[in-house]
Amino acid sequence: MTDKRSEQQLPPLEWLRVFEAAGRSGNFTAAAQELGLTQAAVSQRIRNLEHRLGKALFVRKPRGVELTLDGEAYLPHVQSALTALSRSTADLFSPAVSEITIAAMPSHIELMVLPRLKPFLAKHPGLRVTFVSAHRQRDFDDAKADIHLRYGSGNWPGRKAELLHQELLAPAAAPSLLQKGEEWREKPVIELSGPRSGWRAWSAATGSPVPLRSSLHFDSFDLVLNAAIEGLGVILASLPLSEAALAAGDLVRLPEPHFVMDTGYWLSWEAERQPLPVHRELAASLGARLA
Known part of the structure; x- marks a missing residue:
């Protein structure tokens, strides 16, 4: 049986949207701009919500507003509910994407x-x-x-991001490059320029000696990987990007520690x-x- 008292106590959705925007931004004017309302309209809806709940949600200050303890406790629940509602609406009613x-x-x-x-x-x-x-x-x-x-780090202005893979670096080479008993450090290494750390950073992080011989230098990891598969040298492999080559046996990890970086591969959206x-x-x- 439906609890009519609970229905009557549930605030209007518009008030909750205004509260979420104001609580997130800490400013009624910013919330008004985001929602296409006037600052007075935002203030009125917040007052209506506070009256309905019987609790103050904000402390008004000369510059902006600040959530009360009740407001801080309420905000994540409102955000979670609005996110779930938005997602359900998109799942059920969004037009087919081509x-x-x-x-x-x-x-x-x-x-x-x-x-x-x-x-x-x-x-x-x-x-x-x-x-x-x-x-x-x-x-x-x-x-x-x-x-x-x-x-990168996953922090880009105006965007959300979800981590796919943390970057892990480890020495690897084609099986044909090393014969039994050979020391891999006697072989040339292949280097990559760009945002990833290189051999010196790997050495500093793992305490392993720096390889001395450098043969090839590329600015794209796919070229580095292909060169290693051809047996042209040892690479500091990105394990997420080398997964298929390692699984196929085109590349093998060497018995050395890997280096966990503070960067990774992210899916990002507005x-x-x-x-x-x-x-x-x-x-x-x-x-x-x-x-």
Whole structure:
């Protein structure tokens, strides 16, 4: 049997949306701008909500507002409920998506996305997946994409992000490069320029000696990986990007410690846009769960 008293006590959704925006921003004016309301309208809705609940939710200050203890306790529950409602609405009523656009570095597309894409495409035979190659940060900023696959710390202004893989670096080589009993440090190493740490950082983190001979230098990990598979040298392998090569036996890890970096591979999307069900399915196929 429905509890009519509970129904009557539940505040209007609009008041809760205003409370969430004001609580998150700490400012009624910012909340008004976000929601397309006047500052007076935001203040009125907050007063209505406080009256309904019988509790003060904000302390008004000369510059902005501050949540009371009751407001701090209430805010995460309201945010969780609004997120769940938004997600359910998108799941049930969003129009069918005909295309997904993904921005990523070419090597990440090749080594991380394509090997995992076939089952997802089989479930969505009419879906068009478009890839946008991004080589630098500004390429991501300019890309008109639903989802970014980025390397870094996971913090990008105006975006949310979900970690796919923490970056792990470990020495690896083609089986043909090393004969039994040979010391891998006597072989040339292949180096990679860019944001990842190199051999010296690996040595400092693990306490292992720095390899002395350098043979090749690349600016893209897919080229580094291919060179290693050809037996041209030892690489400091990104284990997430080398997964397929290691599984196939084209590359083997050497008996050395790995280096856990504080960066990783992230799926990222615009903070104000709620991921659609098909976006979450794609993320799940790659190993992440979009909020």
